[in-house]
Amino acid sequence: MKTKPWLAAAMAAALSASLLSGCSGADNGGNAASPAPGISASPAAPQKLRILSANVGGKTPEENEKFEAALSELTGMDVTLEKPAEGYDQKVLTALGSGEKYDLIEGSNLGVLDTFVEQGVVSDLTEFVESSAVLSDPKVIPAAEWEQLTDKDGRIVAVFSKFQGGTMPIVRKDWLDKLKLSEPQTLEDYYEVLKAFKEQDPDGNGKDDTYGLSTSGLYDIQGFMSAAGLKYRYVMEDGKRTIPYATDAAVPMYEWFAKLFKEGILDPNFVTNDTAKMRNLFLTDRVGMVTYWDAWVGMFNSLRQQQDPSTAFAAAALPPASGPDGERIMRRGDPDYWFVPANAEHPEAAKQFLEFWQTEPGIMLGSLGIEGEDYIKEGDSLKLTDIGKEHNMDHGVPFWYNENVKPPFGKLPGVQEAQDLVKAHASLELALPGWSDAEKIVQQYALEAMSGKRPTRSSGCARSCSPRS
């Protein structure tokens, strides 16, 4: 009996530490500056390629096997494509920490990419990209875009896996038309529209059951903060990092949200909403405006049209509220990218794949999916199968850079207009070390102020949330 608690305590200790067990592999000795040379396959055997992917691949394990086979056939390589159903970040971390060898890994967070560069995980792809006829073609990938994937030493460390869009206010255009309202341009316009959505029964069911606006926490109120000229995360001013959302200039904006909250215009669950709940509210006529990705403008329209072909539902992207000098600020998402780990066994195969992925066969596979499964060819034209329609032409590449490859079915309704807004106004957010700690403070103060729980003018948020450096 005496030893049992100690045994239990030791187990507790073991369980606690086992969080890190995935990092317990032996040193793998990789080096970013001098990647391991590729091990050439025998001339007869196809080149091997092992990929770890978050988004690229089949929608189900069964389809992923077919996707893997299609990749092998199209590239002429023996491709293994691993796409974990969940816990992707942990999978990447444990794979790298335990010395597992992949030739390509997909990522979508520039902060993580910076950490990988710092920890010697990624290979330098500068020479490869600059000498590649495909990747160096500005019609395939615009030259200015490479800056996103260039490290602080000027090395290109990854290659885009798709074109990444941005987030913006998305409105029920049919409600706007029904209430005879025009598209809002300023913060005052936005208030009038949102108030009308709340009070004028836009869904016509005779009940007071609609909200003007729903968000998922602070994600993503950039379209409104634009009215005060404020950009999320860090902004460098005179060589020093600042957090605009934590300055006095943000106070009137939080007061604006608090007013929406107090008047019942803002969904009261906005703090606890996840993005799925927010989307559902929009799709079920409970809210007239949400803030989300450009691609979802089309998805919203497509989903409602699939449910009811005669629906009046129409989602449309809105420009951010114009700022004091007329400027509009919009958030562009971190790009999705491929990187070649420094311990890759087949870096040459990985490079072949990176070129293939930006060409028409690669783009068709990443968007439409597998021929015969997601689409069929009828003469010169393509036709989506029922499975293909379900998969919404997205197998990791809903949109791409390559101007030479046109979408065979066009874009979903509203997407082109949304992407035009992204191109006109969106910019990346600046992720710097320490942001996760600062973000916690900024979000807490901001959400409390927006919920009317903290008097913004006397909260001291601007002081408490101020950057540490």
Added chain:
Amino acid sequence: MTTMKRFGALYAMMIPVVLYFLVYAYYPLARGLQISFQDYRLMGTHPYTGWDNYRLVLQDASFLDAFVNTLLIGGGTLALGFAAPLAIALSLNEVLRSWFRKTAQMVLYLPHLLSWVVIGGMWIFLLSPDTGLVNVVLVKLGMSGPIHFLADAGWSRWMLILLVTWKDMGYNCILFLAGIVSISPSLYEAARMDGASRWQQMRDVTLPQLSGTMKVIFLLNTLGILRIFDPVFILRNPATASKVDVLMMYTFQRGILEMKIGPAAAASFLVVLLTFALTFAVRRLIRFDEV
């Protein structure tokens, strides 16, 4: 040697269990300890840095905040998670109709079978300020307006304590009931012959006889309070994070999200050490050796 021969088969049967713990518990533990003294990069060399990781963690205000949150939430869960199932077990023991007792036990035990993902989603819905049942009832009862229990920093710790207690109440309740059932009926018979009332029987027979079970449950619950993670991960949101982020959340953030493996390993080991210290103190306090 004779013993080895005699019990050889039994020792052989233990090998898989021992191997399991060596491979999945003690090896990661040892590697984690090693990593906590290294500048651990995902690739390349891992130079030893002495106590730097521990120093970094102990000087990190977020770690200290997480420690305070852990003590408050863990302490609350420990106290309420012990008292509530005990009270219910004692009450159920007084219920004479066995169908009611069994039904109540089953209903109480059900939440323990569900994952925190399900429980979290359910309570986020139930506590919603506009359509949640809890607020609808409270407003009907005359409250001025709904409370956003899960987004209000003032409520956040209490909600965690209450929900963790609610979820695990059935399990602890069954342990207590098992302890009560094993009390010799002759003790109750003797008490009744001495004229003891139901209350006196509970106070002077049941509770003293249950002390062994109570000590075991209290100690087991103590072992878990510093490792609380799932409910926090599911129920936290940016508005309440500063009030509910606990030590394991800190480790998760540093290790998995920021990939600062060395500091995360150091934080993990501090949790291990604190768990040892807490367990030792509680053993002494409750005189566990006298069970």
